[in-house]
Each structure stands twice: as C-alpha cells, then as structure tokens.
Amino acid sequence: MGEVVRFALLGLGVGALYAFASQGLIVIYRGTGVLNFSLGATAIAGVFLQWELQYEQGWPFLPAALVGVLLSAFLGVWTHWWVMKPLRRASSLVRVIATLGVLLSVQAGVIIRYGSQPRQVDSWLPTNRLILWGDVAITVDRLILLGIAAASAAGLWALYRSSQFGLATEAVSESERSASAIGLSPNRIATLNWALGSAIAAIAGILVVPIITLQVTVMTTLVLAAIAAALVGDFRSFPIATAAGLGLGVAQTLVGRFTDQQGLGASLPFLVIIGVLVLRGRSLPLRDYFLKQQPMLGNGRMSWDWTILGCGVIVFLMLTKEPKWIDALTVSLGVAIVLLSIVVLTGYAGQLSLAQYTIAGFGAYVAGRLVAVYDIPFLLGLVAGIAAAVPVGLVFALPAVRTRGINLAVVTLGLGTTMELMLFRNRSYTGGVQGTQVGNPDLFGYDIGSIKYPERYGIFVLAMAILAVWVVSNVRRGRSGRRLIAVRTNERAAAALGVDVMKAKLFAFAFAAGLAALGGILLAFRLSSISYGSFTTATSITFAGLALVGGVGHLLGAFVGATMATAGFNQEILESTWGGVGRWIQLISGIAILLTVLGYQDGVAAEWVKMFRYFKKARKWGRPYIIRLEDVADLTAPADEDTRVAPHALIIEGLTVTYGTVVAVNNVSYRLEPGTVTGLIGPNGAGKTSLIDAISGFAPADGRVLVDDVDISMLSPTLRARSGVARSFQSLELFEDSTVFENLSVAADPQDLRSYLRDLIWPVNPTFPPEVVRAVVEFQLDHDLHRDVKDLAYGKRRLLAIARAVAMHPSILMLDEPAAGLSSAESEELAVVVRRLAEEWGMTVLVVEHDMNFVMGVCDQVMVLDFGSLIAAGPPEVVRSDPAVIAAYLGDEADETEDDEPSSVGAAGSSAMTMTAGDGS
C-alpha cells in the first residue's frame, strides 16, 4: 500500500507536466480553435535555450528561464502569424498538417543544434524529502509542482471567466464573425493566446525537465497525453484538465511499476482519448469554415509513355550506380508505395490518418515473423503481410465512421502510437536483440537479396511500385474512386445521392492498409535482419506531410514526396553534393511542408500538371480533353417511354422538427401526388428547408414520412435516397473539384459493393442510361460534361445541382430554392423544365421558392408555412389571396386599423407602380 502511494506521488511530477501542457493546449484552443500539435516542440526549444544559457553561458537561472520562455512565446506568435493566420480558410486537414510541419521543423532544428542524446539537468526547485506519514515520503519539488499546477489552473480559470480578455477569447472562440461585429479583433486575441499558451508550456518544461531528462522526443510525445487531459476537460475547463493530467501521470507511473506489459503505461493516454472521442461521443468542437479549399485532385490516368520512360531511367540508374545510390532509390520507391496509400486515403477519400507507416510496419511485422519463424517463401510472406494488414486497416476505419477531420487524426495518432509502443518496441515480440532474421528474399529461387544484388531488389521494388500505381489508377477512374471523392468533398451531398458513406470509408482504409503494408514489407526486407524500431509515429506524421508536399491528390505526387524521405533520393543527392548535409533533410522536409501548406497547397506534382496543361493549351498540341455525350451514352436501351419514373405519392403525417426549444416544423401533414408540382412557400425562417431536411432524413423528426404505403421514417438519408427520394440543396453542395460528368456519374452509378473489388483490376467505363442522357439534354449540359464545376457559370451550376438529383431517376424530387439568383428568363426556362419533370417524367415534385412568379406559374398546389405550421394549402390563386398568407408575409396584425383598405393585393399590378431608380440624395 505504501509503495502504491509512493509511486503515485512520484507520478505527480510527470503528471504536472501533462497538466501544464494541457493548460497550454486549452489556452491556444480557446483563443483560436486550433489544436496545436507543435506545442511540445516550441516548449522544448525554450527549455533548450534556457539550458544552454544557464549551463554553457553561465547565466543565472531566472534570466535564462525568462529568455527561454520568451523564445517559446515568440515561436507561438510566429506560428500564428505566418502559418495559421494565412490558413484560416483552409480545410482542417491542411491546418493539422501545418502544425505538424511546425513540429517537424522545430524539432529538427533543435536536434541539429543540440543533438538528440538525453541530458540530465539539476533541479532548480529544492529536492529534499518530506515525510508525510509512515514510510510515505515525497520530494518537495513535486509538492511545489503540484501547487504551481493548481495555482495556474485557478488563475487561468479566473482569467478566462471574468476578465475582458477572457470574455473576448470566449466570444472569438464561439464565432469570429460575431466577435468582429462587436468590435473585437480576433487576430489580437489569437496572438495573445498563442503567446500565453506557448509560455505556459515552456515554463512547465523548464520546471519539470529535471524529473524527465532533457531530450527532444520526450516533449513531443507528451503532446498526446496533453491532448488526452485536455479532452477530458472538453478543451474548456482548466481545473478538470489539470486534474486529468495529474491523474494520467500518476496512473502511468503506477501501471509502469506494477505491470509487466511494456508500453501499456505509455499507451494510457491513447486509451483515454479513444474512450472520450468514440465512446462518449464527444468530438473536438471544431471551427470549420464554409468554403474550405481542398487540395487538387489528379484525374488518375496513367500515361504509359511517361511511365515507361521513367522506368527506363530508374532501371538504367540502378544498373550503373553504386550500391548506396541504388539503396536510396529503393527506399524512395518503397516510401512512394506507402505515400500512395496516403494519396488514396487522404487525397481521394479525405480521411486524415497519421498512422500509415505504423500499419506498414505491421505488415512488415507479420511478413517478417512468418518468414523468420516458419521459413515460408518471400512472396508468400509478402501476400500474407498485406492480407494481415487489411483487417487492421478496417479497425482503424471504425473511428472514422463517427469522427472526422482532426478527431480522426488524433485517434489514428493514438492507435498508431499504441501499436508502436506495445508491439514494435517490445523485444520479446520482435525477436530480441538481433531482430527478426529473415535472410535473403528470393523469387522462386532467383536471389534478389538487397545485400548482394541491390539492383535486382531495386527492380523488383520498382515493378511492385508500378503495380501499385496501376491499381490505384484503376480505383481512381472507377466507380469506387468516384464514391471516395464524393465522400471527401461533401458527405452530405454524397449521402443524398445514395452513396453509402460508411462502406466507402471502410474500403478506403482497407485498401490503404494493404498498400502501406506492401511498401513496409519491401522497405523492411532490404536488410536480412529487420528491426521494427524505425516504424515510428513521427515518421507517419512526416510521411503525411511529404504526401501533401508531393501532391496528395496525384499519383505522381507520391513519388515526388518520397524523394524527400530520410535515406531517400534527395538525401543522397544532398549528401553527395555537400558532405554532412544529409542530416538537414529533416529540417528541409519540415520547411517544405510548411511552404507547401502555405503556398502550393495542391503540391508539387499538381503544379507540374498545371504547367503542363497550360503548355499544352498554349502550344495547341494534343487534343483537349472533351467528353462528348454520345460517347458516354448507353444507347442500347430503347426510347423515350422508358424514362418515366415509377409513380409514387409522398405522404407526410404529423412531421415535427425541434432544435432544442425551437420548433422549426410544427405538425405538418400533407399528401403529394405523382405527376404534380407542389410549391412550398413562406417567410424567412418559416421552416421550409427544415421540412425538406426532415423528409430526406437530414434532420431528426417526429411523425411519419411515407412513399405510397412504405414507411421510410426510420431510414438513413442514404437509404431514403435509394428508395427514390432525391433532393437538391439550397447551397447546391456540388462536388467542386470534379467535372460535371463525375458529378452526374455519382448520381447515376448503381450503388453496388462489387465495384469495390472489381475496380482494382478492371474499372468500368461509366455510361449514362437513357434517362440520364435525357436529363443532361434537358438541362443543356451536354456540351459541359468535361468542365470542372468551379469553372461553370452561376446559372449552369444551379441547373447541374438539379440535374444531379434528377440523374438518380427518383420518384420524388425535392428542390430547395432552385431559382435563387437566376435572371427572369432563366427562371422561366427552369419553370418549363420543372413542369416537364412532373408531366412527362411523372415525378412527384416539391419546390421551395421565394420567387412568386415562378411558384404561381409552375405549381399545381401550394403549401404555405409560417413559424413551422401549415397555414394554407391549395391551388396558387386561392393561396395568393388568402389573408392569412398575406399577413404572414407582410406582418399585418389583427388589430391594425389605420389603413382600412382591403389588403388584398392586385394580381399583376406591377405596371401600376411608378418606379424611379434610387439615384440621388
């Protein structure tokens, strides 16, 4: 018992560090909405500076500490001004990688200056022992640390609760726009918070470093524990996070002392994170911006000419250069395969996973152990390793179903670190001191071992890399690729089109795991004895950054990024040109990541592609990439009659939507007949979009929704879409990075599971069934199929949004403000099309609109909502002169008696108004 307490008290030291770090994280998060992964690195830079000033320059403690803290604060402010501020409209993927880029750069810089060996530092705080009771003793410094952590928590709590600065920070964290509107400067608040948060972490580091040794990697791994503690405090509460941090430190020390499982203690933070994020259903309250720009995607077409040329060059180099060059090339090719997995997972599917290299290590682990222990042939081991990694990928995918963006990054980081700590660092699992002995790999008796025949191994790796590129290219061009991209760009729209988002994510993770395993096995088997210590999480993070640098949406990007890897091609070049400079590759990688993220977010390969396309167009050689409707139309099916949809009525019964205490839709019941157009009108905020959200499944509602007599009220949006209920969105929600053709394909593709497997080998060229062809012609998009959505004119974009919903061949079509912003003539054309959809296609159409002319001209029936209730319904002429409707729009009160003329409005009296352009003062 006494020993438990003793170790618990010992753990207070490291617990105080976690507590302080979590306070720093929360300060920065509350001020700016950014999860600062680089907090540990900026803090340790300050600590190192203090150490240098005190021990090498002979300064006294306090001035040295002050300068160290100032350095950290300065690095924090610098990070905000030069990295995070320019990125405030970027996607969360890019912002996470930006902080990781800062982490890598600062860490590399510190290693270059101070080296990576641990140093022991004397404590500034008194360390005499204090007997508490019996044989339980504690050193004074830990007590002091506990006291300081508690005082800091209390101080921060008071600061953020009632001072003007604290209120301003709270306001900015809730809504930057509202804060600006009341006169606060979000930028100033952010700067102050970054400085404060970084300073707190630096002070913590300086005080605690005597307990843990002074070493770069210690502080950077503590960030995971700090995130766990901050998460328990919901990234808001200083007292709770401090308590959680102290508790975590104590728990870790106890676990480390009393269990034999190596690495379990260090994995404790991760278990806390996964508990909070996934089970409790909490997520990091992100501030996501409306118009996030995602990195550009390549079209996934492999150019065989260039590929063969490239292969030829590489083979030539391999056959003629010395082994160290061949090895560098081999490493780069192997890393390229791992980066390809990141291209698929993060580029195509938009899921940020910071553990790909760890999964690669797992594949290598399985393959290596099988070959070493059971002596199976190399190829079999390769296949087994890949097959074993796929289920692991699925396990990593499960959190992705409930979390996204930064939450997912944190969870994958935790999972990867756990695997690294518990599996790879554990000697008893990895073959003891001499590592896993796998001998020389051979291919059906042909020795390709890298030690004796580096060029043979290199060419084998090259062949595998080309195979990987081919498979990824197939997926990109096939149905599964389109689904992944739809999920990446806009999950809501994808679900509304019938795409099963969860299965798409599972596929992406599984496929990426297989690819990563392939790369990992090839990299590991270069040596005849594998040590798994190199499969670190830090490298996973670096690879994610390198993939972004190379171009995370492009096949070529994986190769470009891979040249920057440690022991890869670029390092070899640097090393040969300026000796001894090779170790700077880490720092250069970090800076390259930052520059990419700030400037060329699409990556190097994307810039090349853009230049190439520009060159092609300027010189006018090659054929411009045009898609003709005749080429993609499946004209084997018969004529017009078959484009009618199956007629179904839409019935809503007692539909009620409440958001907290606000009732958005109040007990609405109606029946919409097939072949008719029903209008839904009402003043602003009446609940029209909420009603459509409820019918299509995007808002939870009471009441029932039926299609004929099938109750769909319990189905998810995806399943409702598949049962024939399609909708368009007020904000269009188009897939901006894709072409018109791809947008329509996602809607028109059959939603089958088989295509996930089939696309790996044989992607089907998508064709449009006749009804989709007819829709394309109807909406006049036949000449625009190849154009990117972001290049389309406004009117065409609105038409595309509707065409996409129609391409699903739905029985029930709901359009949310289709004519917004269109000119009068365009509205008329749209009205004609909508009429045709109902009469000739036989759809049940529900249209929400503000434009009265449109509604009156098109609709057979009109529903009027006000404050969520249905106040009138019937033919347009009747509704128009209904006094209740007029009152709702114009705000008359029942007791308004001044202007006693009857308030019925003339039918088409616009000419009666004398209009003068508002021209002068």
Next chain:
Amino acid sequence: MTDTRTWPLLQTRLLKAGYLGREVVRAINLTVQRGEVVCLLGPNGAGKTTTLLTIAGELVPVDGVVLFNNVPTYTPMNQRVQSGGLGLVTEDRLVFTKMSARDNLRVGGGSVEAALELFPELEARLSVRGGMLSGGEQQMLALARALSRKPSLLLADELSLGLAPKIVDRLLGAVRDAADTQGTGALIVEQHARKALKYSDRMYLMARGQILLELSADEAMRRIDEIEETYLSGTSETEEDHIERTRRFHRRKAWRRQRVREREVSRLTGKLASTRTEADDDYYFDIEQSRRENQERQKRR
C-alpha cells in the same frame, strides 16, 4: 456668409457589392442623416443584407465607396465598431450562447447599466446563459449592447425576425428613442414594412440589387400597397441584364460563324484544319470572354 453644409452621417456612392465575384447589389446611393431612422425594405434576395454588411465593413465593396461624415472608409469591421462609432446588430443576433447575459453585455466594452436603462426587463435575466434566452430577449440583448456604447450610426438587420409584435415595438421604439435623444442615425433592414415605417423617417425600397423607391415614411404609408406588391411578385430583370445577355448571344453566334468560315477556307485551300470542334470553341470562347471581362473590370477600377 458661410455655407454651413452638414455632411450626412452615412453616404454610399454607386456602391456595388457581392460575394464570391457575383455582384448582388448594383450602384446603390443612399444616405442617413444624424438623428434620422431610415428603413431599407424589400423582398427576399433583394440585397438588403449585402448592402448592410458592406456598409459595416464585413464585405469589401466591388465598386463605389462608403462615406462616414464625408470621409471614405476602408477599415475592417471590428475597427469601425470599436473606435468608429458604429453599432451593429446582424441577423444572427450576436449573442454568445455560453456566456451569461451580463457577460454578453460587457464583452466588447458595453455598459450593463446603460443597457438596463434601455431594457429594464433584462435585469431579471442577467445571469442566464445566452443560449437559454428567448429570441426576443436575445435581440434585446444585442440591441442594448450596441446602443449602450452610444454609437453615432446604428445598423440593424431584421430586428423583428421571428419575434412577437409587442417585442418588435420595444426594439424599434428603442431605436427611435436613441435617434431622438442622442442623435444616433440608424439604418434598419426590415421585412415587415408597416411596423418599420411607424418608427422611421424615411425609407428605401430595394429589389434585385437596386433601389426602386425613396420616400418619406408618411408618403410610404400612403403608398403601402404598391410597396407590398413587390414582395409578392418577383420584379422583372432589368434592362441592362437583358441587353447584356442578348449581346453575348449575338457575339457567340458571330464567333461560331467565323470558325465555320475558317474551316471552310482551310479545307478548300488544303491546309490542315485545327482539330478543334464546336464544343472546344464554346469552351475557349468562355475563357476569352471572362478574360476580356476581367480586363474591362480592371480598367474601370
């Protein structure tokens, strides 16, 4: 004899505004004098909120200028509110849900006492969290905070949205009061015309991005039916739009004719025809067109 011209508190000249390159508001000229309440009426999508946000400084004008006291202003929104004498109440109420009502009033430098003078009914709710207040209370809070700093110009967007008539009276009454007693000029955007006109001095009617009418409040009440007509019927596309579209149509036809001619010529003379087709033509035409428009826009600036 000196000519004492009093500059209007707020004036916009040929203000064009919009989002993401789309021009939503074209060439607006409006003024607000000290101590005057001006309401901006019009149907949905007319561009009223866009105008207001451009005057507040959240949106940068595409063209034209906003003048405060005859000085053109280019500062960002938070500076205009903090030190420029602007008070702003936007459509999304500016109430911070996690703070108490008292803290909501204090943040940004508001004064709790002054706010309670305006709306004494808030006193009972001072310690309630912002998110728990009713819609009317939230709106009172936002308006009180803005008015408690004694701004010279108040901009308010749809104060009455979704609120009961009595509360709307309180809110608009407070604006009227501030104008009468403190000389605050106010520009309020409203959907419900009759109520707003009761408390205003003047009104502008906007539709489809342009000001159609400018009247005094009394005149407007007399012609209220005409005004309400615009709400229930969409107004037609302006002359300019129509001419521009017809011009583009004719230009596109001319371009196509020229390409056909070129191809004929090269076929007859045996020279190699380019591999471009009609679809390519349109595509390149659009690129040319937008490049030309950009250049014109640059020149005009």
